[in-house]
Amino acid sequence: MAAPGPRVLVVEGALRDNGGLRVSADLARRWQDLGARVRFLVLEDVAPDGPMFTPSEELDLRWGSDRVRRFRSSAPRILVNTLRQVRRADVVVSGSEVGYGLLIGWLAARIARKPFVVLVQSSLPRAVAAWTPARLRPLLTQVHQRVDAAICVSPGLVADVREVGVAPERIHSVDVGIDVAGTVEKVARTGGPVRSASGRTRIVSAGRLADQKGFDVLLDAVARVVSAGGDVELVLVGAGELDADLRARADLLGIADRVDFAGHVDDLQNRLAGADLFVLSSRYEGNGSLVLLEALAHGTPVIATDCPTGPRYVLRDGEIGDLVPVEDPAALADAVLAFLADPGPLRRKASGGPARAWDFDQGAAAVASARVLADLVR
Numbered sequence: 001m002a003a004p005g006p007r008v009l010v011v012e013g014a015l016r017d018n019g020g021l022r023v024s025a026d027l028a029r030r031w032q033d034l035g036a037r038v039r040f041l042v043l044e045d046v047a048p049d050g051p052m053f054t055p056s057e058e059l060d061l062r063w064g065s066d067r068v069r070r071f072r073s074s075a076p077r078i079l080v081n082t083l084r085q086v087r088r089a090d091v092v093v094s095g096s097e098v099g100y101g102l103l104i105g106w107l108a109a110r111i112a113r114k115p116f117v118v119l120v121q122s123s124l125p126r127a128v129a130a131w132t133p134a135r136l137r138p139l140l141t142q143v144h145q146r147v148d149a150a151i152c153v154s155p156g157l158v159a160d161v162r163e164v165g166v167a168p169e170r171i172h173s174v175d176v177g178i179d180v181a182g183t184v185e186k187v188a189r190t191g192g193p194v195r196s197a198s199g200r201t202r203i204v205s206a207g208r209l210a211d212q213k214g215f216d217v218l219l220d221a222v223a224r225v226v227s228a229g230g231d232v233e234l235v236l237v238g239a240g241e242l243d244a245d246l247r248a249r250a251d252l253l254g255i256a257d258r259v260d261f262a263g264h265v266d267d268l269q270n271r272l273a274g275a276d277l278f279v280l281s282s283r284y285e286g287n288g289s290l291v292l293l294e295a296l297a298h299g300t301p302v303i304a305t306d307c308p309t310g311p312r313y314v315l316r317d318g319e320i321g322d323l324v325p326v327e328d329p330a331a332l333a334d335a336v337l338a339f340l341a342d343p344g345p346l347r348r349k350a351s352g353g354p355a356r357a358w359d360f361d362q363g364a365a366a367v368a369s370a371r372v373l374a375d376l377v378r
Contacts, residue, residue, distance in 0.1 A: 005035035006377040009089035011082065011105035012096065014044045017053035017264070018208060019290045020121045023153065023176055024095030025055045027119075030366030032058065036373070041085050043078050043101055051239060051264040064104070075104075083108040090377045093117045097124060098131045098140065106143045115148040115376040119369075121176075122286040123309055124160040130212065141165075148376055151369050153286050156309030174368040177360025178290055183297045184354075186269045193274030193298075194267060200233040200258075201340060204275035204300075206268060206291045207282070209240030214281035214305065216242075216249055217329050221281075223253040224333035230340050235260045235275070237268055273298040277339060277346075280304035280311060283326055293360050296320065296353030301346040303335045320349055320356050 010028045012021060025040065032038045040055055043064035055061055062085060064078035082104050086092055092109040094102040097120045109116040124144065128137055144150070145165040152158050153176035161171050187193060196202035203222070207213040215236060222234050236246070236259060243261065250259045265271065268291075272278060278295035284307050285292075292314060295302055302321030304311040315321040322339075324331040339346050 005031075005037055006090040006374055007037045007039075007088060008091055008093060008373060009039050009041055009085055009105075010093045010095055011041050011101045012043070013099045013101035014046055015042055015053045015055070017051040020096055020286070021053050023121060023290070024093075024119055025053070025059065026179070026362055027176070027366055027369060029056050029058055030362065031370050031373070034366065034370050036370060039085060039089070041082065041105075043082070043104060044074065079104055079108065083111060086112045086114055089114060091115045091117060091373050093119060093373070095119050097121060097144070098127050103136070103139065103143060106147070110146075116146075117149045117151060117373065117376065118144065118147045120150050120152045120157050120161055120286075123157065123284050124164055126212075126284045126308075149372055151372055153365075154310045154313065156313055157286065160309075172369075172372050174365045175360045176365045176369075177362050178293045178297065178357065179363075180297050180354075180357050180361050183269055183294050183357075187273045187298070190267060190270060192270065194270040195274040196233060196276070198233060200231050201276045202233055202235060202274070203277045203279055203336070204235045204237065204271050204295075205279045205281060206237035206272075207289070209236075209238050209242045209246060211242065212283055212285075213238075214283045214307075214327070215246055217305075217327060217332065218279060218281035219246065219249050219253060219255065219259070220329035221332035221336065222258065223255050224329060225336050225340075226255055226258060228333070228337055230337055232336065232340070233258050233260065235262055235271060237262045237265055237271065239264050269294060269298070272300055275300050276343075277336070278302050279332070279336075281332065282307050282311075284308050285310045293357050296350075297357035299350050299353050301339065301343065301350040302353070303332065303339070303346075305332070314356070314360070316356065318349075320352050322346060322349070 028038045040059045041062045045063050045066045064081045065074045086108040094105045150161045152173045155173045250256045278300045305326045306323040307326045
């Protein structure tokens with residue numbers, strides 16, 4: 001009889017539906033399939049400012065606090081409950097490189113003398129600046145320097161982790177991605193691709209409506225395309241703090257009738273599969289954006305900003321899709337207009353998208369990261 005796998009505790013702050021949380025939850029489920037005994041600890045049972053993520057029922061979900069109140073008043077209870085869960089684990093994993101989940105998970109792991117791992121899903125300097133109050137940034141850096149292992153979801157993130165001061169032998173890189181087969185099969189199961197009913201060339205983009213995603217630049221580019229005579233429409237999937245600002249910008253640019261702010265949807269894969277063009281306009285990413293990989297899996301033509309730290313790597317220096325400079329609406333508009341004038345070249349690039357997506361299939365990433373955890377336990 002095989003020995004039981006390591007007891008892994010994955011720590012997250014709250015169930016805010018975002019790419020990072022989906023990655024950590026999916027890896028946790030796959031580690032469980034590989035024999036690990038996994039618990040998924042969420043610090044706060046609060047309604048997030050946006051869609052809530054629902055982990056797989058296969059995961060053993062626990063709460064740091066099931067009382068909805070301000071974090072400051074809940075922190076002692078959360079720390080006690082986290083420490084209780086950490087003592088039962090062999091290794092502790094923070095699903096994010098920032099946030100209270102990282103800080104409390106690290107503190108509890110140190111008290112209990114358990115190995116602590118951080119899953120780095122975004123550029124450390126940018127993530128810290130965007131999501132961490134200034135008073136906590138020095139503390140966060142000290143925690144990063146003291147992790148037992150940092151698992152980067154893309155090779156492009158390794159340099160950032162080294163610069164923080166993590167020893168090279170503690171840094172690992174895996175190509176975290178998507179369930180390619182499941183992504184493609186979902187479209188067939190749920191009615192097929194969703195295509196434009198207007199006859200216009202449909203551009204789809206998706207992500208949290210936040211500064212990182214560069215949707216303001218995308219709107220500016222679409223306005224330039226329309227002004228140049230391009231018959232396009234934009235479907236913007238996602239929710240976030242910039243929703244009102246982006247709607248106002250579209251109205252100011254005179255393209256409100258060309259932009260569908262779809263919000264959070266259940267049929268994203270159908271929309272990606274039915275799009276004429278997918279655009280990634282981000283200022284920075286972690287592994288090149290999961291939705292970029294999903295678009296590639298469907299064979300959808302792609303234009304992406306050459307932002308740190310992943311689209312160039314994912315698109316093989318422009319072999320699988322077109323790359324444009326960051327923060328450059330004119331260059332993005334020119335790329336879209338070139339596609340409208342002759343879609344053939346980009347569609348030929350897109351024909352290699354499904355095979356490229358398989359290079360990032362999540363199964364391989366789960367095996368590689370599980371090996372890191374097992375080595376720490378041994």
